[in-house]
Amino acid sequence: MSSVSFPEYEVAFGRPDSYYEKYERKNELSHATHYCPGCGHGTAHKMLAEAIDGLAIKDRTVLISPVGCSVFAYYYFDVGNVQAAHGRAPAVATAMKRSHPGSIVISYQGDGDLAAIGMAEIIHAANRGESITVIFINNGIYSMTGGQVAPTTLIGMKSMTTPHGRSVENEGYPLHICELLATLEAPVYIERVGLGDNKQIAQATKAVRKAIDNQVKGLGFSIVEILSPCPTIWKMNAVDSQHWVRDVMEKTFPLGVFCDKTKEAQPHAPHPAAPALTELPKILGIEDEPELEHATKPRKIDIDLHVRVAGFGGQGVLLLGEILAQAGLDAGLHVSWLPSYGPEMRSGTSNCHVRVSSESIDSPLVTLPDVLVAMNEPSLRKFDDSVRPGGWVLYNGDEFPADCYRPDVKVLALPFTKVAHEIGDARAANMVMLGALLEIAEDLPQDAIDQALRQLVKTPKWVELDTRALLRGRELFREKCAVEV
Amino acid sequence: MTTEQKNDRGKLVVNDSECKGCGLCVEACPVKCIGISDQLNHFGYKTAQYEGARCTGCGICFMVCPEPGALTVWRLVTHHEVVVA
Numbered sequence: 001m002s003s004v005s006f007p008e009y010e011v012a013f014g015r016p017d018s019y020y021e022k023y024e025r026k027n028e029l030s031h032a033t034h035y036c037p038g039c040g041h042g043t044a045h046k047m048l049a050e051a052i053d054g055l056a057i058k059d060r061t062v063l064i065s066p067v068g069c070s071v072f073a074y075y076y077f078d079v080g081n082v083q084a085a086h087g088r089a090p091a092v093a094t095a096m097k098r099s100h101p102g103s104i105v106i107s108y109q110g111d112g113d114l115a116a117i118g119m120a121e122i123i124h125a126a127n128r129g130e131s132i133t134v135i136f137i138n139n140g141i142y143s144m145t146g147g148q149v150a151p152t153t154l155i156g157m158k159s160m161t162t163p164h165g166r167s168v169e170n171e172g173y174p175l176h177i178c179e180l181l182a183t184l185e186a187p188v189y190i191e192r193v194g195l196g197d198n199k200q201i202a203q204a205t206k207a208v209r210k211a212i213d214n215q216v217k218g219l220g221f222s223i224v225e226i227l228s229p230c231p232t233i234w235k236m237n238a239v240d241s242q243h244w245v246r247d248v249m250e251k252t253f254p255l256g257v258f259c260d261k262t263k264e265a266q267p268h269a270p271h272p273a274a275p276a277l278t279e280l281p282k283i284l285g286i287e288d289e290p291e292l293e294h295a296t297k298p299r300k301i302d303i304d305l306h307v308r309v310a311g312f313g314g315q316g317v318l319l320l321g322e323i324l325a326q327a328g329l330d331a332g333l334h335v336s337w338l339p340s341y342g343p344e345m346r347s348g349t350s351n352c353h354v355r356v357s358s359e360s361i362d363s364p365l366v367t368l369p370d371v372l373v374a375m376n377e378p379s380l381r382k383f384d385d386s387v388r389p390g391g392w393v394l395y396n397g398d399e400f401p402a403d404c405y406r407p408d409v410k411v412l413a414l415p416f417t418k419v420a421h422e423i424g425d426a427r428a429a430n431m432v433m434l435g436a437l438l439e440i441a442e443d444l445p446q447d448a449i450d451q452a453l454r455q456l457v458k459t460p461k462w463v464e465l466d467t468r469a470l471l472r473g474r475e476l477f478r479e480k481c482a483v484e485v
Numbered sequence: 486m487t488t489e490q491k492n493d494r495g496k497l498v499v500n501d502s503e504c505k506g507c508g509l510c511v512e513a514c515p516v517k518c519i520g521i522s523d524q525l526n527h528f529g530y531k532t533a534q535y536e537g538a539r540c541t542g543c544g545i546c547f548m549v550c551p552e553p554g555a556l557t558v559w560r561l562v563t564h565h566e567v568v569v570a
Contacts, residue, residue, distance in 0.1 A: 007561055008562050008563050009495075009559035009562065010559060012558050012559060012560035013544040013556070013557065013558040014558070015554035016553065019553040019554070032502075032528075032552055032555075033551070033552060033553065037505035037530070037551075038507035038508070038509055038551065040551070041551070042551020043509075043548070043550070046550070049553070050548075076553065197513075201545075201548055202545075205548060237507075237508070238509050239507075239508050239509060242509060242512070
């Protein structure tokens with residue numbers, strides 16, 4: 001008889017709960033992050049996840065992801081997520097924190113995001129002492145876009161845009177964000193840490209946790225700057241880039257605590273809730289004022305027209321809409337014209353939203369058009385479903401595609417391009433279609449249209465041709481659709 | 486099975502579909518018990534691998550590792566005395 005001991009092990013360190021089990025960004029990459037091997041973001045993410053787990057705040061944490069490599073943080077963290085426009089994370093975080101005072105709002109930003117385009121936001125958020133936590137990843141370069149010089153690039157450091165190294169004469173000095181923010185009175189906790197070796201990483205882990213803990217206690221603005229390796233853009237292996245943080249970067253950006261008022265700071269009372277919308281006139285003292293008279297010309301026309309014009313670039317889609325809007329303007333109406341097109345000058349798709357109304361216009365977007373002017377088939381297929389029941393589709397083509405047919409929408413399908421060619425130039429197809437459209441919007445006076453045409457079409461030759469095209473369009477509409485109207 | 490063998494205080498499990506083989510854990514391990522595999526994983530990385538002994542369960546490799554779940558560190562908790570006839 002003998003006794004044998006069996007070892008029993010339990011997990012001491014494993015995937016933190018704050019991460020999703022599986023990442024839904026890409027099927028083939030649902031098991032791992034999109035970061036390069038050895039990326040500092042991964043390590044910083046883990047610190048953040050450990051801190052969120054450790055403080056048991058996963059269900060009330062809101063993470064603001066920035067623009068930069070960490071833009072996809074929302075695919076990894078199983079917390080509330082908002083993705084902010086470039087540099088605006090502190091502003092978004094301010095809104096989140098003020099509207100949800102019980103939440104723990106963490107703004108996670110890189111150096112291009114925070115120190116360049118978002119400089120104003122971070123300074124003012126810090127100066128207001130917003131009760132948020134900012135994790136600032138500083139790798140001294142714009143990594144996601146391929147390595148351009150950043151405000152934090154070290155002197156002499158080569159980048160895509162400083163191929164001979166950053167020079168003080170040309171690009172100035174590296175920005176020291178922690179030192180800069182430490183001159184403000186409001187921040188509670190500012191520390192710079194690094195990911196240069198085990199010791200630094202241990203300190204960084206503590207700092208991140210403390211910065212979040214400050215917010216849990218309601219103390220105020222905390223920021224942790226993390227000097228972080230970027231092996232890919234620095235063109236080093238992971239271990240060398242880690243050591244580069246410690247041996248080189250730290251000389252420019254000394255580590256340490258720049259401000260720590262954690263002990264003496266008092267918990268903030270949350271910001272009072274904003275007044276209800278209905279109370280605003282009273283607060284502004286305008287509840288008894290009569291509605292303002294419109295400064296525009298007196299109008300007799302009663303119209304509210306929503307038009308979507310779509311086609312290939314070069315077909316005159318935008319001009320058609322512009323003339324319609326200009327005519328409305330000349331007739332003393334409210335108008336909006338919103339073009340939407342790709343970067344191509346020709347043959348890309350392009351469309352515009354036009355609204356002409358006797359009342360003021362709430363939104364320039366036309367999501368449910370009364371009239372769709374589709375100058376080609378792809379545009380018809382794209383927008384056909386959006387037409388308001390009872391509305392019109394003007395389609396440029398011999399035959400209306402049967403599968404686009406809708407019983408609740410009226411259709412005029414004609415080869416407008418061919419018609420324009422017969423008049424003199426195929427390029428006037430847009431004006432023929434506008435003519436037909438004007439028969440639907442019959443309240444728009446002809447003189448306003450003529451005036452708009454002369455204003456927007458510069459050469460007399462084209463004004464003449466377009467005027468004939470408009471007339472032809474009107475005629476065609478009356479011939480084909482007289483019964484319905 | 487020897488009764489005299491001392492069990493390691495920890496052990497490391499590498500998930501080789503998550504590891505990207507950056508080598509930070511190899512550098513960070515205080516007792517140098519992590520190496521890099523000769524084999525490529527499914528994604529073409531030479532992943533980290535536990536050498537099989539001497540892990541103390543300190544967890545430094547885990548904090549250094551950029552991937553959420555590539556490394557799991559286990560720690561020895563108890564010994565069960567089992568009587569073998």
